[in-house]
Amino acid sequence: MTDSVPTRQLGRNGPRVTGIGLGLMSFAGWYGQKDTSVESSLALLDRAHAIGERFWDTADIYTGSEQRVGEWFRRSGKRDDIFLATKFAVRAGADGSRTIDNDPAWVREACAASLARLGTGVIDLYYVHRIDDKTPIERTIQAMAELKRHVVSSTLSKNMKGMLTTTREGKIRHLGLSECSAATIRRAHAVHPIAAYQVEYSPLFLDIESDRTGILQTCRELGIAVVAYSPVGRGLLTGAVKSLDDLPPDDWRRGVPKLGGDNFPRIMALVDRIREVARRHGATPAQVCLAWVAAQGDDVIPIPGTTTLKYLEDNTGALKIKLTEDEVAELRRYAEETELPGDRYPSS
DSSP states (O other): OOOSSSSSSTTTTOEESSSOEOOOOGGGGSSSSSOOOHHHHHHHHHHHHHTOOEEOOOOOTTTHHHHHHHHHHHOOOOOOOEEEEEEOOEEEEETTTTEEOOHHHHHHHHHHHHHHTTTTEEEEEEEEEEEEEESHHHHHHHHHHHHHHEEEEEEETSSSSSSEEEEOOOSSEEEEEOOOHHHHHHHHHHSSSSEEEEEEEETTTTTGTTTTTTTHHHHHHHHHHHEESSSSTTTGGGGGOOSSGSOTTOGGGGGGGGGSSTHHHHHHHHHHHHHHHHHHOOHHHHHHHHHHTTTTTEEEEEEEEEOOOOHHHHHHGGGGGOOOOHHHHHHHHHHOOOOSSSSOOOOO
């Protein structure tokens, strides 16, 4: 894809993508009062492309994000340079409520809407963002598989003994899942190969690794890449946030039980330990977090998000940091000692 940023393979038989991706949820302004204007977003995408960061991840629920990526494609004419991932399933109501919808009809409708917003004919990686409690995953994946390839024409063969079917690449190239159980991954993969599984994964959130979930083991058994969102612990492991009071009033992290109360001082203690390792490498705590997540396996691809050009470049450069085996183990010990009870998302 690019010579300037190391690449990793997306699943056992998938394409190579940049080894650190770019998460674009921040374009939606969910982290509060930051510069998320259209022009600042386009400038960030310009710089990402220039430095070789070309695995971009968005979603239809990230308000305005797909439209900004689409505008960048229109202005730059460089759609083919980008490996583009987006997601469906989380539907926003007019009253601000959200529901999960995996129905095949919604798969098709959501895909068409994303393609229109993005101004492109194909999505490279299309994720089921969340799983509903009523649609069998087999039906959802079958609908996605039908979007991947479709019949262009059928003609009678020359010997008149059968039909010749012509197909061409359709609206999506690879299928992905996000935040579902190991059992769901297996059921989905049995219908159509899953290229990537997206999940929160950082020194703060290690649930993917546990024997209880069996998720990392399942992904590796099936040859599915792990795409790690929030790899810097929702930004709290950067060391830039000293108190939740530092966050804007409308920053959604303020309402996350796992990040507040008695847990916050524990997170800051972990930041101090990460900072110690960072000093050895002349790096930032965020870079060390990203290097550590990437060190969990060549099948793990972190996708940090940012609205800041400097942090974009720092994040992309994290793959150049080579932690020793002892440092990887040291950071794991610190992470496992940091117990954070509570939910990962606000109650409402």
